[in-house]
Amino acid sequence: MDNKKMKLAAIVIIYYPDIKDLQKNIFRYIDDIDKLLIWDNSPSDSQTYRIALDGYEDKVEVLTTGKNEFIAYPLNQAVKWCMENNFTHLLSMDQDSLFDVGEFKLYKNRVHKNLGNKNVIFGVNPNNKFRKQNDFLPVNWFITSGSIYDVNIINKLGGFREDYKIDCVDNEICYRTNLNGYRTVVDTKCHLNQIFGNHKKTIFGFTTLGYSPFRTYSILCNHILLWKQYPQQIEKELKKEIVKEYFIYRFVKILLSENRKIDKSMALFYGFVDGIRGVRKNRFC
Structure with a gap:
């Protein structure tokens, strides 16, 4: 695949977010994507979350059904949006995931260089879980946040399991991708600060x-x-x-x-x- 043809959208799924933290997190990657979809899972009878992203208004689109759709459904809607708007790849982000300064640009460049070879899902290194190495590391699965998906192949494979709603959505799509002869690989050099639950x-x-x-x-x-x-x-x-x-x-x-x-x-x-x-x-x- 010609690297120059990669067109990258991102989706961040929010649910009663801390607005200041969310803005900070988004600003770490918004310059290096072509479109940002903000999917609001907060119920319609709750407060309206107005996220000020000055200078990026034309780059942002807010989507919602007015209720909590969890994770799989919004991801499938984002894949559908990408297919309809000629985007080739989708970055999925949690609202509380944070890249280090300049880290996403390097990650995106490394993904560019590793397109093809049946690489369909690219992942990051959450909280430095994986030992760093120069090449992308093939693994069975990794978390959804920070992952970049080849939307054409994900769509071909049937998308994300909506009956799972939220838990194991990441495991399942990776397992299914690998079983169909494609690869899921991690950029161990790309560190993502990730919060798992409320300890x-x-x-x-x-x-x-x-x-x-x-x-x-x-x-x-x-x-x-x-x-x-x-x-x-x-x-x-x-x-x-x-x-x-x-x-x-x-x-x-x-x-x-x-x-x-x-x-x-x-x-x-x-x-x-x-x-x-x-x-x-x-x-x-």
């Missing part, structure tokens, strides 16, 4: 993310669905994490240190049962 230290010495019943259900159910669908692709470490962190330890933490103990315990129960049955339901929404 809180408890009086017992451990930390808890304090997820809602909906997310408690979603995390366990989706990971089990993922395990059943991609038994060969899912890593041994993630299998252990599903059993230990997302079920056993999560249950203990709920009982010892979190509120809404009954709701969250029921969410774990139904997450396990529905996951084993292979059918996710609209519970705890």
Whole structure:
């Protein structure tokens, strides 16, 4: 593929954002993209989020359905928008993800140089998870935020799994991409500051993310669905994490240190049962 033909849009999905932080995060990459789609998941009866991006008004388009559509649906709408407007690639960003100064420009340039060779999804190095190396690192999966997608191939593969809504959307699209003979690769040199959940230290010495019943259900159910669908692709470490962190330890933490103990315990129960049955339901929404 001719590198000069790459046309890059970005989508940032927001939900009750801190406006100042969001502006700061956007300014770290907006100069190096061709269009920014801001998808607002905040319900229409909440406050309207006016994000001042002076000088970039023509580069920004705000999209919403007036309700929380989570992650997969907005990503599919962004892919559709890219296809209709002749954009070749899509950058996906969380509202609280932050590139270091000048980091995104370097990342984009390295992606340019590595187009082709069946590279379809490019990822970054969140919180320096991966050891840095010169070449792009092929991996089974990585997080959605900071990823650049070849929209034509993603569309060909059927897009993102909307029934997953939010959790494991990143794992699933990467596994499916690899199974279809394409590659998912990480630029280990590109560091992204990423916040995973709302960590809180408890009086017992451990930390808890304090997820809602909906997310408690979603995390366990989706990971089990993922395990059943991609038994060969899912890593041994993630299998252990599903059993230990997302079920056993999560249950203990709920009982010892979190509120809404009954709701969250029921969410774990139904997450396990529905996951084993292979059918996710609209519970705890």
